[in-house]
Amino acid sequence: MKKKIMLAYSSSLVILMISIWLGVSIGTADVPFSTLWDQETNPGAYNILWSIRMPRVILAGLVGASLAIAGAAFQGLLKNPLADPYTLGVSSGASLGAVATIFFTFSIPLIGTYTLPLFGMTGAFITMILVLSFARLIDRSMKMETLILTGVIFSSFLGSCISLMIALSNNQLREIMSWLLGSVSMRGWPYVQMILPFVLIGFTILWFNRRELNAMMYGDERAQSLGVNVKRRKYALLAGGSMLTGAAVAVSGAIGFVGLVVPHMTRMLWGTDHRHLLTLSFINGASLLIICDLVSRTIISPAELPIGVITAFIGAPVFSYIFFKQRRARR
Amino acid sequence: MLEVHNLSGSYGSKNIFSDISFKVEKGKILGILGPNGCGKSTLLKVISGIMPPSGGKVIIDGADLNEYSPRQLAKKMTILPQLSASSFSNTVRETVSIGRYPHQSGFFSSWQEEDEKAVKKAMRQTGVEKYEEHTIDHLSGGEQQRVFIAQALAQASNLLLLDEPTNHLDIAHQKQILDMIRKEVMQNGLTVVSVFHDINLAALYCDELLLMENGRVKAFGAPHEVLLTEQIMDVYHARISLQAHPEQPKPQMTILPDLQEQQEKMITDNSFSIQQEYVAFRSAFPLRVLSSAVHNAGLGWYSTFINRTVEPQYDIENVKEEFWQYIIEQGFSPTNTIGMMTAVDTGNAVLKKYETDFGEVFVVVTAGVGSAVDVSQSYKRKNVFKVGTINTWVVINGKLSDEAFVQAMMTATEAKSKALAHEEVIDRISNTIATGTPTDSLLIAATQQGQYFQYGGPITEVGQIIGRGVFEATVEAIQIYKKGDS
Known part of the structure; x- marks a missing residue:
C-alpha cells in the first residue's frame, strides 16, 4: 500500500516536471531549458523564458491544479463522479462577472487590468452564496440533490445572461468569445501573483477536509454518525472549491473538462482515498493543463487554438479510453 | 445503556x-x-x-x-x-x-x-x-x-x-x-x-x-x-x-392468505384401497395430519397414507432411506405421503365408515398382538423388538383445532386399549391385560373443511365417533388376527 502511494506521488511529480520542462522549452522560438539560469549567452531568449513562457506555464499549472482539486472535492462531496465545478453554477457565475466586465467595459481606476479577474472571482463567490442560500431555503439539511438542482438552475439562468450580452455586443464580441473559450496566454506574472494566494488558501481548506470527504462518501447520515460535523464541513468544502474555481475561471476563462477528467483518471489509477486523491489531482491537473496549453500554441503555430478546445480534444478520448478499459477489465 | x-x-x-x-x-x-x-x-x-x-x-x-x-x-x-x-x-x-x-x-x-x-x-x-x-x-x-x-x-x-x-x-x-x-x-x-x-x-x-x-x-x-x-x-x-x-x-x-376455496373437499370410500402388500389412502387434496408414523410423522399436510406389510426380519436400521425409496417405487411422492409398516397381512385390514351429522368418519386398523404389552408393567421387560403392531388411521370430514387433534389422539389411544381389554389380549411377561404393542402407530387426519371442532375429547361429537370407531375396528382386527394365528 505504502509503495503504491509513493509511486503515485513520485510519478505524478515526475510528469509535472516533464510538463514544465516541455512547456518552457518548446515554442515558436526554440530555446533550451538551461537558458533559465543563463542570462549572459542569450539575453533575448532569457527574457522570453522568464517574462512570457514561465509565467504562462505556471499560470496554466495553477489553473489546471485548481480546477482539478475543486472537481475532486465536489465529486466526493456530491458523491457523484460526474459532478464538477460547473455543476454548482460557480464557474457560470465567474464567467458572467468576467463577460459583464468586457461588455460594459468596466474599469476600476486603481487596479486597471485586474478588473476582469476581480469581477470574475466576485461573480463566483456571489453565485456560490446565492446557490447555497437558495438550496438552504428549500431544504434546511441541504441534500445533495437539492444542491445540484439549484446549481443547474443558476447555471442556466447565468448562461442566458451571458448569451444575452453576446447577442447585444458589437465591438466586444471577439473579446468576449476569446475569453469564454479560455486562454492562459499573455497574462504574465501579475496574474500568477493574483491567483496564487487563492489557490493556496483553497487547497489548504480542501486538504484539511480530506478525511471528512472519505466519510461523506458513505452518505451524510453515516458521516454524521462517524462524528463528522457534516454541515460545517460541507460549507468549508464548497467555499474552498468555489474559491479555486472562481480564481481559475477569472484568469483563464471557461476551460472545461479538467475538473472532470483529472480526478477521474487519478481515481482510476490510484484509488478513491481523498487523503491522496486531492493532492494527486492537484499535481496532475497542473500537468494536464500545461501540456494542453503547449499543444494549443504549437499545433497550428504560429496561430493559437483556445485551450478549452484542446482540453476537450485530449480529455474526452483519454477519458473514454480509460473508462472503456476499466469496464472491460471488470468483466 | x-x-x-x-x-x-x-x-x-x-x-x-x-x-x-x-x-x-x-x-x-x-x-x-x-x-x-x-x-x-x-x-x-x-x-x-x-x-x-x-x-x-x-x-x-x-x-x-x-x-x-x-x-x-x-x-x-x-x-x-x-x-x-x-x-x-x-x-x-x-x-x-x-x-x-x-x-x-x-x-x-x-x-x-x-x-x-x-x-x-x-x-x-x-x-x-x-x-x-x-x-x-x-x-x-x-x-x-x-x-x-x-x-x-x-x-x-x-x-x-x-x-x-x-x-x-x-x-x-x-x-x-x-x-x-x-x-x-x-x-x-x-x-x-x-x-x-x-x-x-x-x-x-x-x-x-x-x-x-x-x-x-x-x-x-x-x-x-x-x-x-x-x-x-x-x-x-x-x-x-x-x-x-x-x-x-x-x-x-x-x-394466512385469504384465498377462497371453490372446490368442496370430501373424503369417500373411494380414497381407500386394501391390498395384500399395503393399505393405501389417496386423496386429490392434502389433509391436515397428526401422526406417529414411520415416515413423515408429526403435524403436516399430506394426501397419501400407506400402511405396508414387511417381512418379520425387516432391517430397521436404514428404514428412513428404504421407506423413501419404497414410496417412490410405488409411484407416490415421498414428501406428500405418510408411511407406516406392520408385519401382519394388510389384506386383513379393517375399514369402517361412520355416517354422522357433520359427514363421514373412516377408521382403518391393522392389528398384530403377538408382542402385546401392558404399559403399566412394561418396565419389567428388556427392550426386544418383536413383530406385532396395531396401526390405526382416523380420517375425518371436518375441521379440527390443534387441541382437537391432540385430544383425538388420546381418545383413539384409549379406545384401542379398551379394545385389547375387551379381547383379553395378555402381556405374556406380566400376565396382565395388555394396553397395546411396543410399536403402535396412530394417524388422525382431517379435511379442515366443514364443521369446526375446537375439542376432540371422548364426549365431544367427533370424539364419540372416534372412540366408537377405533374400538370396533380394533376389536374386529384382533379377532381376524387371532383367527389367522390359531
Whole structure:
C-alpha cells in the first residue's frame, strides 16, 4: 500500500516536471531549458523564458491544479463522479462577472487590468452564496440533490445572461468569445501573483477536509454518525472549491473538462482515498493543463487554438479510453 | 445503556412519532417493528442524533445526547443506515478504515497501531478479510453489507443502531449477518437497536421488541409478550397464525392468505384401497395430519397414507432411506405421503365408515398382538423388538383445532386399549391385560373443511365417533388376527 502511494506521488511529480520542462522549452522560438539560469549567452531568449513562457506555464499549472482539486472535492462531496465545478453554477457565475466586465467595459481606476479577474472571482463567490442560500431555503439539511438542482438552475439562468450580452455586443464580441473559450496566454506574472494566494488558501481548506470527504462518501447520515460535523464541513468544502474555481475561471476563462477528467483518471489509477486523491489531482491537473496549453500554441503555430478546445480534444478520448478499459477489465 | 424518554419526532409540522419511551440494557438486542410508514426509521434517526427531536430526550450512558460532541457521540454510538450503493469504488480495507474516523484527531492525525488492530479485527469478525484489497462494487450485496457492518464494528462504539440490516439479502446472508451481530452482543456486550421488516427474524434474534403503530408504541417487551396473534393482526391488518420455533423458545408467525376455496373437499370410500402388500389412502387434496408414523410423522399436510406389510426380519436400521425409496417405487411422492409398516397381512385390514351429522368418519386398523404389552408393567421387560403392531388411521370430514387433534389422539389411544381389554389380549411377561404393542402407530387426519371442532375429547361429537370407531375396528382386527394365528 505504502509503495503504491509513493509511486503515485513520485510519478505524478515526475510528469509535472516533464510538463514544465516541455512547456518552457518548446515554442515558436526554440530555446533550451538551461537558458533559465543563463542570462549572459542569450539575453533575448532569457527574457522570453522568464517574462512570457514561465509565467504562462505556471499560470496554466495553477489553473489546471485548481480546477482539478475543486472537481475532486465536489465529486466526493456530491458523491457523484460526474459532478464538477460547473455543476454548482460557480464557474457560470465567474464567467458572467468576467463577460459583464468586457461588455460594459468596466474599469476600476486603481487596479486597471485586474478588473476582469476581480469581477470574475466576485461573480463566483456571489453565485456560490446565492446557490447555497437558495438550496438552504428549500431544504434546511441541504441534500445533495437539492444542491445540484439549484446549481443547474443558476447555471442556466447565468448562461442566458451571458448569451444575452453576446447577442447585444458589437465591438466586444471577439473579446468576449476569446475569453469564454479560455486562454492562459499573455497574462504574465501579475496574474500568477493574483491567483496564487487563492489557490493556496483553497487547497489548504480542501486538504484539511480530506478525511471528512472519505466519510461523506458513505452518505451524510453515516458521516454524521462517524462524528463528522457534516454541515460545517460541507460549507468549508464548497467555499474552498468555489474559491479555486472562481480564481481559475477569472484568469483563464471557461476551460472545461479538467475538473472532470483529472480526478477521474487519478481515481482510476490510484484509488478513491481523498487523503491522496486531492493532492494527486492537484499535481496532475497542473500537468494536464500545461501540456494542453503547449499543444494549443504549437499545433497550428504560429496561430493559437483556445485551450478549452484542446482540453476537450485530449480529455474526452483519454477519458473514454480509460473508462472503456476499466469496464472491460471488470468483466 | 440507552434510555428514550417521551421522544417525539416530526418533519416540519408533520408529526411522525410521539411520546416514545423505552430502555435498552447493555448486551441486549432491541428490535423495532411496525408497518410501513409507522415512523420506525425516523425514530432511529432521532435516537442517533441525525435528526433533532421535537420533544423528549435520549440518554446514552447516563448523559443526554446533546452533551456529546459529534466525535464523542460517534465513539458511543454507530448508526448504519440502509445499504446504499456508493458511486465510487473504494476497497474493502478503505471502507472499513473509515470507521476509525472518530478515533483520529488533530490536523495531521496519523494511523495508529490501535486503528490498524481495530480494522483487522472488524474484517476478521465479519469474514471480509479475504476481500481486503477488492473494490467494494465487485462484491455481492451480502458481502457489501458485511463490509459496512465491519465499518460499524471498527468504529468500536458500544451501541449499534441498524436500519433493516438484512434488507434485500437471501436467507443465507440474513442468517450470517444476524448470527454475527448476535455473537458480538453475547461475547463483547454490544448493544443493538435495529429496525426490522421481518417479524420472524426480529422475534428470533431480539431480546426485546418494540411494536409501533402510527408513531406510537403499541407494545414493548419480550417477543412472546409482543407477538400476540390478535395484536399483530390488528397492527398489520393481515391474518396471521403463531407457532413455536422448532429450536428456539421464540414465537414465529405465518401469514394466512385469504384465498377462497371453490372446490368442496370430501373424503369417500373411494380414497381407500386394501391390498395384500399395503393399505393405501389417496386423496386429490392434502389433509391436515397428526401422526406417529414411520415416515413423515408429526403435524403436516399430506394426501397419501400407506400402511405396508414387511417381512418379520425387516432391517430397521436404514428404514428412513428404504421407506423413501419404497414410496417412490410405488409411484407416490415421498414428501406428500405418510408411511407406516406392520408385519401382519394388510389384506386383513379393517375399514369402517361412520355416517354422522357433520359427514363421514373412516377408521382403518391393522392389528398384530403377538408382542402385546401392558404399559403399566412394561418396565419389567428388556427392550426386544418383536413383530406385532396395531396401526390405526382416523380420517375425518371436518375441521379440527390443534387441541382437537391432540385430544383425538388420546381418545383413539384409549379406545384401542379398551379394545385389547375387551379381547383379553395378555402381556405374556406380566400376565396382565395388555394396553397395546411396543410399536403402535396412530394417524388422525382431517379435511379442515366443514364443521369446526375446537375439542376432540371422548364426549365431544367427533370424539364419540372416534372412540366408537377405533374400538370396533380394533376389536374386529384382533379377532381376524387371532383367527389367522390359531
